[in-house]
Amino acid sequence: MLHFTKMHGLGNDFMVIDLITQQAKITPKLVKQWGNRHTGIGFDQLLIVEPPSRPDVDFCYRIFNADGSEVEQCGNGARCFAKFVRQKRLTHKKNIIVETKSGIIELAIQPDDQVKVNMGRPRFVPKEIPFISEQQQNYYQLLVEEQTIELSSVSMGNPHAVIQVTNLKTAPVQTLGPKIETHPHFPNRVNVGFIQVIDRYNAKLRVWERGAGETQACGTGACAAAAIAIQNGWMDSPVNIQLPGGKLIIEWDNIDNPIFMTGNAVSVYEGKIKL
Numbered sequence: 001m002l003h004f005t006k007m008h009g010l011g012n013d014f015m016v017i018d019l020i021t022q023q024a025k026i027t028p029k030l031v032k033q034w035g036n037r038h039t040g041i042g043f044d045q046l047l048i049v050e051p052p053s054r055p056d057v058d059f060c061y062r063i064f065n066a067d068g069s070e071v072e073q074c075g076n077g078a079r080c081f082a083k084f085v086r087q088k089r090l091t092h093k094k095n096i097i098v099e100t101k102s103g104i105i106e107l108a109i110q111p112d113d114q115v116k117v118n119m120g121r122p123r124f125v126p127k128e129i130p131f132i133s134e135q136q137q138n139y140y141q142l143l144v145e146e147q148t149i150e151l152s153s154v155s156m157g158n159p160h161a162v163i164q165v166t167n168l169k170t171a172p173v174q175t176l177g178p179k180i181e182t183h184p185h186f187p188n189r190v191n192v193g194f195i196q197v198i199d200r201y202n203a204k205l206r207v208w209e210r211g212a213g214e215t216q217a218c219g220t221g222a223c224a225a226a227a228i229a230i231q232n233g234w235m236d237s238p239v240n241i242q243l244p245g246g247k248l249i250i251e252w253d254n255i256d257n258p259i260f261m262t263g264n265a266v267s268v269y270e271g272k273i274k275l
């Protein structure tokens with residue numbers, strides 16, 4: 001039997017597995033099977049805790065979307081990761097250094113029990129996203145089935161496209177989201193954020209996630225939207241991002257600095273499943 005914990009960050013939900021004290025071979029097929037909300041456990045992403053591969057980090061952190069794809073980064077998952085490794089007594093540290101497919105992130109448990117994550121620096125260079133474009137621009141015009149969509153794009157380790165809308169309630173998240181997710185100009189597919197700027201410090205956001213569909217919240221999506229909003233002059237740091245599942249605070253006070261994301265993380269139940 002494999003033990004796991006069901007967790008969420010603002011309704012973005014996860015199956016979290018400790019592969020330090022347990023052994024299992026997690027395949028994309030198993031991830032899809034467990035991710036099914038009717039016949040499996042059901043989650044947006046599966047998070048794996050592994051031993052560090054280098055002396056200067058505490059853990060290795062792997063992320064799989066519900067469609068079985070392994071990805072580079074997950075912001076809401078990072079906050080749950082921090083809570084999980086402490087609850088499981090895998091560390092007593094309050095500042096935890098974690099290695100992901102896209103590099104090192106730092107997780108800090110705050111006095112109010114929220115988690116503040118150093119998400120690293122946003123990357124706007126098209127080939128680092130990756131996004132196929134002649135040159136780096138603040139705004140790109142993308143032809144999507146005879147429609148020209150204006151969007152911005154950035155990597156938080158994983159790829160993001162961000163579209164500014166005037167009314168989030170009527171934004172075409174469910175129709176346009178999947179078309180942009182699989183657009184050929186995003187060779188690794190892409191997460192698609194729809195942002196409604198309220199004022200210089202507040203915005204609302206919905207995200208169609210690569211490999212998971214629209215989620216209640218997306219941590220890297222909030223960082224991506226805030227980075228683009230600041231870069232494009234729409235907003236100033238610190239940015240309050242209100243997602244359907246709750247609020248994240250994103251700080252990016254200088255373009256040479258990393259982005260910090262602060263929010264909560266909740267354990268829902270413990271479970272075990274036959275391997």
Ligand SMILES: N[C@H](CCC[C@H](N)C(=O)O)C(=O)O
Nearest residue numbers: 074075076158210218219220
């Ligand atoms: N769907 C994302 C991974 C999960 C990101 C999201 N859940 C977050 O909190 O950052 C991707 O394919 O890059």
